[in-house]
Amino acid sequence: MIKDIFLYHNLINELIKRDIKKKYRRSILGIIWSMLNPLFMMIITAMVFSHLFRFDIKNFALYLLTGQLIFTFYAEATNFAMSSILENGSLIKKVYIPKYLFPLSRVLSSGVNLCFTIPALFLIMLYTNQEIHFTIFLSIIPLILLLIFCLGIGLILATIAVYFRDVFHLYGVFLSALNYATPIFYPKEIVPASYQFIIKYNPLYYYLEAFRNIVYSNSIPSADIWIICIGLSITSLGLGLYVFLKKQNNFVLYI
Amino acid sequence: MDNIISVEHVKMKFNLMEEKVDTLKEYIVKLIKGNLLYNEFTALDDISFNVKKGEILGIVGFNGAGKSTLLKILAGVLKPTEGKVIIRGSIAPLIEVGAGxxxxxxxxxxxxxxxxxxxxxxxxxxxxxxxxxxxxxxxxxxxxxxxxxxxxxxxxxxxxxxxxVNPDILIVDEVLSVGDFKFQNKCEQRINEMIDNGTTVIIVSHDIGLIERICNRVLWLEHGKKKCIGNKDIVCKMYKSYGG
Structure with missing residues (x-):
C-alpha cells in the first residue's frame, strides 16, 4: 500500500491540483479566498458574539479562529471525501486505480486549503498582539493527527455513500450538531455539568484543545490529550481502511 | 511458456436487484417486506484461454455475450467471482476513451x-x-x-x-467506432504501429472486417460462455454464417 502511494504520487498530485483549480475556477481572487473566507467568517462571528452574547474570553478573535479552523477543516475534508468515490464513478468503472486514492487525495486537498488559511491566523495573532513563541511550530502536529482522523472517517463515509445516498443528508445534519457540540465560540466551562459528556465524547474537542493550547494559550498540551489524539487517529484510520478495503471490490456494481 | 495473459476458469456473477436500492429507507422497507430480491445473473461462465506475447486477439459475440465484462476483468476494474486472471506486463486500457x-x-x-x-x-x-x-x-x-x-x-x-506509450498489452473496446473514417484509419495505423513494436492487443468490435484485418486469433463468446477460440479465418467464417 505504501508502495502504491509512491507509485501513484503523481496521480495524487494531479487530483489535488484538480480539486483546488476547480474550487477557484473563474474567480478573480482565486486561492486568496481560502484566506479571506475564514477571516470574514471570523469577523462576522466575532462581531455577533462580542455584542450580542458576551463570553468572558480574552482575545476572543483568536479563540474563535482556532475553533473555526479546526472545525471547517474537519467538515470540508470528510464531506469532500464522502463524495469522492461516487463522483469518480465513471473513472472507477473504466480504469484500474487503487480506489482509496480518491478519498486520500480529497482529504489532502482540504489539507492544502487549510495551509492557505494559516496566514489569516498569523494576521490575527499579530493584530491582537498575541505572544508568539517557538512552540508555535508544534501546532502542526495536532493538524496532522486530525488529517489522519479525517482520512479514516472519510474512508468510512465514502464506503457508506456508495450504498446509501442518504448519508449525504444525514451527515449534513450531523455536522451542524457537531458544530454546536464543539467549543468553537464558547468556553467549554459554560456547558452544564450534566451535559459535559457531550464534549467529552466529541473527538474533535481533543484536536481543538491540543491546537488551541499551543496557538492560543502558549502552552504544551498535556500527555493525556496527546495520547487521546493519537489513539483516535489510529483507530479511525484502522477502522476506515478495514471497512473500505473490505467493500471496495463491490463499488463498481453500485456506482 | 510465454503466455502474457492467462485466464483460468473465470466466472462472473452479478446480483441484479429487482430495483436498485439506493437509500436506507428503501432498503429497510424492502428488508421488512422480505422482497429484497437478488436475481443472480451469470455474465461469464468458466472462461479459460491464454494469450501469447505479440498475439492479436479479437473478441466477438452478440450484444450481452459478456465481451465488455471480460475486458473489464482483464483491465482489473472488476474482480471475477471465481477463477483467476494472470497478467504479466503493463496494460493500457482503451475501454472508453476519455473516461478520466x-x-x-x-x-x-x-x-x-x-x-x-x-x-x-x-x-x-x-x-x-x-x-x-x-x-x-x-x-x-x-x-x-x-x-x-x-x-x-x-x-x-x-x-x-x-x-x-507502448504498453505490453493494449485493450481496445469499440473505441474505433467513434470519430470519422479518417480518424479511424489513423487509429488503426497507430494500433498497427504498436503491434509492430511487440504489443499484445485484445480488441472487441462488432466490425467483423476490422477483426479480420487486424487479429490473428479470435474468441467467440455466446451468452457468457466460450463458444470457440481459434484462427481468425475459421472463427470469423463461422461467426458470419451463424449470424446471417
Whole structure:
C-alpha cells in the first residue's frame, strides 16, 4: 500500500491540483479566498458574539479562529471525501486505480486549503498582539493527527455513500450538531455539568484543545490529550481502511 | 511458456436487484417486506484461454455475450467471482476513451490528469505533450475546457493520450467506432504501429472486417460462455454464417 502511494504520487498530485483549480475556477481572487473566507467568517462571528452574547474570553478573535479552523477543516475534508468515490464513478468503472486514492487525495486537498488559511491566523495573532513563541511550530502536529482522523472517517463515509445516498443528508445534519457540540465560540466551562459528556465524547474537542493550547494559550498540551489524539487517529484510520478495503471490490456494481 | 495473459476458469456473477436500492429507507422497507430480491445473473461462465506475447486477439459475440465484462476483468476494474486472471506486463486500457476527463478542466490540464491516471510520470507527459496535441489535432483548443469539445475531439484526445506509450498489452473496446473514417484509419495505423513494436492487443468490435484485418486469433463468446477460440479465418467464417 505504501508502495502504491509512491507509485501513484503523481496521480495524487494531479487530483489535488484538480480539486483546488476547480474550487477557484473563474474567480478573480482565486486561492486568496481560502484566506479571506475564514477571516470574514471570523469577523462576522466575532462581531455577533462580542455584542450580542458576551463570553468572558480574552482575545476572543483568536479563540474563535482556532475553533473555526479546526472545525471547517474537519467538515470540508470528510464531506469532500464522502463524495469522492461516487463522483469518480465513471473513472472507477473504466480504469484500474487503487480506489482509496480518491478519498486520500480529497482529504489532502482540504489539507492544502487549510495551509492557505494559516496566514489569516498569523494576521490575527499579530493584530491582537498575541505572544508568539517557538512552540508555535508544534501546532502542526495536532493538524496532522486530525488529517489522519479525517482520512479514516472519510474512508468510512465514502464506503457508506456508495450504498446509501442518504448519508449525504444525514451527515449534513450531523455536522451542524457537531458544530454546536464543539467549543468553537464558547468556553467549554459554560456547558452544564450534566451535559459535559457531550464534549467529552466529541473527538474533535481533543484536536481543538491540543491546537488551541499551543496557538492560543502558549502552552504544551498535556500527555493525556496527546495520547487521546493519537489513539483516535489510529483507530479511525484502522477502522476506515478495514471497512473500505473490505467493500471496495463491490463499488463498481453500485456506482 | 510465454503466455502474457492467462485466464483460468473465470466466472462472473452479478446480483441484479429487482430495483436498485439506493437509500436506507428503501432498503429497510424492502428488508421488512422480505422482497429484497437478488436475481443472480451469470455474465461469464468458466472462461479459460491464454494469450501469447505479440498475439492479436479479437473478441466477438452478440450484444450481452459478456465481451465488455471480460475486458473489464482483464483491465482489473472488476474482480471475477471465481477463477483467476494472470497478467504479466503493463496494460493500457482503451475501454472508453476519455473516461478520466474532467469536463471543467482544459485540454492541457486533462492531459496531465489523464496521463497520471494511466500511470505516466509528469516529465514523460511534458516531453510528449506536443505529440499528443498533434495526434489529436486540437492545437487551437489546448486551453479550452473539455466540456466545449465535440465528441470527435474528445475521442481523439483520449486515444492520443492512451496510446502515447507502448504498453505490453493494449485493450481496445469499440473505441474505433467513434470519430470519422479518417480518424479511424489513423487509429488503426497507430494500433498497427504498436503491434509492430511487440504489443499484445485484445480488441472487441462488432466490425467483423476490422477483426479480420487486424487479429490473428479470435474468441467467440455466446451468452457468457466460450463458444470457440481459434484462427481468425475459421472463427470469423463461422461467426458470419451463424449470424446471417
Amino acid at each position: 476527463f474532467d469536463p471543467e478542466l482544459t485540454a492541457r490540464e486533462n492531459i496531465y490528469l489523464n496521463g497520471a491516471i494511466l500511470g505516466y510520470k509528469r516529465d514523460f507527459i511534458k516531453k510528449n505533450f506536443s505529440k499528443i496535441i498533434s495526434f489529436a489535432e486540437i492545437e487551437r483548443f489546448i486551453d479550452v475546457p473539455i466540456k466545449n469539445f465535440s465528441s470527435g475531439m474528445y475521442a481523439r484526445l483520449g486515444f492520443a493520450i492512451a496510446t502515447i
